[in-house]
Amino acid sequence: ALEAFAEIEPGSPMIDGMRQWLVIQRQAQDWGSDQQLAEVVYVILSSGSDWTVADTPASFSLDGRPISIPARDRITGSFTVSLDSRMASGAELSIVKGRGHQSWGGVCARYIAPVADVKAFSESDVSIAKRLLVVDESDNGTTVRELGNSPLKVGQRIRVELTVTTARDIDYTTVTDERPGCLAPADQVSRYTWQDGIGYYREVRNDVTDFFFYRLPRGTFIITYDTFVSQEGEYANGIATLQSLYAPMLSAHSAGQILTVNR
Numbered sequence: 001a002l003e004a005f006a007e008i009e010p011g012s013p014m015i016d017g018m019r020q021w022l023v024i025q026r027q028a029q030d031w032g033s034d035q036q037l038a039e040v041v042y043v044i045l046s047s048g049s050d051w052t053v054a055d056t057p058a059s060f061s062l063d064g065r066p067i068s069i070p071a072r073d074r075i076t077g078s079f080t081v082s083l084d085s086r087m088a089s090g091a092e093l094s095i096v097k098g099r100g101h102q103s104w105g106g107v108c109a110r111y112i113a114p115v116a117d118v119k120a121f122s123e124s125d126v127s128i129a130k131r132l133l134v135v136d137e138s139d140n141g142t143t144v145r146e147l148g149n150s151p152l153k154v155g156q157r158i159r160v161e162l163t164v165t166t167a168r169d170i171d172y173t174t175v176t177d178e179r180p181g182c183l184a185p186a187d188q189v190s191r192y193t194w195q196d197g198i199g200y201y202r203e204v205r206n207d208v209t210d211f212f213f214y215r216l217p218r219g220t221f222i223i224t225y226d227t228f229v230s231q232e233g234e235y236a237n238g239i240a241t242l243q244s245l246y247a248p249m250l251s252a253h254s255a256g257q258i259l260t261v262n263r
Contacts, residue, residue, distance in 0.1 A: 006047035015048040020102055027104070028170040028247045049101065056098035058105075063091040077105075085111070106249030115236035118256035125167045128175065130240040130254035133159040135226065151260040152229045158183060160209075162223040162240050162254075169218055172245040175211040178238020182261050183227040185209065196221045208238070232261045 002018045009015075022044060031037045045052065060067040062083070073079035097103045120129070132147040135157040144159060152158065162177060179185070190203045198221050203210040209225060237257040244250035 002047060003043045006043070010047075016102070019044050019048050019051075023102075023104065028168065028244045028250055030171045030246075051101040053101065058095055058097045058103065061094045061096075062088065064094075106247065108248055108251070115238065115256035116258050118239055118253075120253065120255040122252040123250070126170070126242055126244075126250050126252045127165045128240050128242040128252045128254055129163040130177065131161050131163075132237070132259075133161055135159050151262050152182070153262055154229050154232055156229045157186070158227045158229060159224050160227060162211075163220065164216070164223065164242060165220045166216055166218055170216045170244050170246075170250065171214065173213040173216045173242065174245060175213070175223070175240060175242050177209045177211070177240040179207060179209060179227065180235035180237045180259055181207075182229055182231055182233065182235045182259065184230045186226040186228060195223055229261055232263050235259045235261065 002015065002022065005012060005015055005018065022040060026040075031040060057069075060069065065087075067081055069079055093107065095105070122128070133144050134147050134150075136143045136145065137157070147158070160177065160179075160183075162175065164175065185204050188204050190201070192199065192201050198213070198216070200214075200223075201212040202225070203212070211223060235258070237259050239253045239256055241253040242251065
């Protein structure tokens with residue numbers, strides 16, 4: 001479609017919009033074979049305005065203090081900066097690009113904090129929420145209720161519920177759910193699973209449960225798995241993290257929580 005537009009109306013402003021849309025889709029999607037990818041790259045570079053002209057490098061500052069970028073990293077377009085927590089906390093990151101062609105980028109922040117202090121994080125394209133449900137079984141049947149801030153009891157069946165929301169189609173996505181030391185998975189076999197209209201491979205490990213999605217379509221999906229409370233004490237309920245392998249900046253995680261288990 002882009003190639004046809006470029007042939008029919010070479011000067012149309014819609015051409016650059018179509019090129020931009022294609023590049024954004026490529027950020028988190030698989031375009032198939034190398035031949036298909038080469039054809040798309042060719043038509044993007046050969047239509048519309050010239051995006052290959054050298055431009056003024058982008059400048060970065062933190063609360064007005066410039067961040068120096070090595071010349072080598074300016075060529076690759078990817079760099080890592082270690083910041084003192086006192087300087088970075090609450091500071092505003094400012095990025096100013098040149099006035100020429102289109103630019104794309106992303107910021108990934110990594111820090112260390114107690115689990116209880118971790119707040120939920122999401123962005124416009126992806127989000128994930130985690131909650132624990134208590135599964136009660138009686139002669140009248142099975143009921144499910146939210147745990148809330150109530151203490152757990154040894155032997156209880158706890159259902160972990162992960163709510164994943166995406167505003168766009170994303171390929172090759174992972175969800176890593178960190179389990180507290182007091183919860184043992186009811187099903188300890190790793191396998192491919194189909195749930196809530198979506199397929200994924202679930203991998204059960206010692207301290208986490210991983211979910212691998214080949215294709216995560218736009219929408220909201222609820223993923224659950226059951227565990228049993230194995231021992232008493234106080235435990236940190238780890239966070240659930242969603243991240244695109246193609247675009248690590250497409251990431252979200254749930255909030256941290258402290259669990260109390262009584263005998």
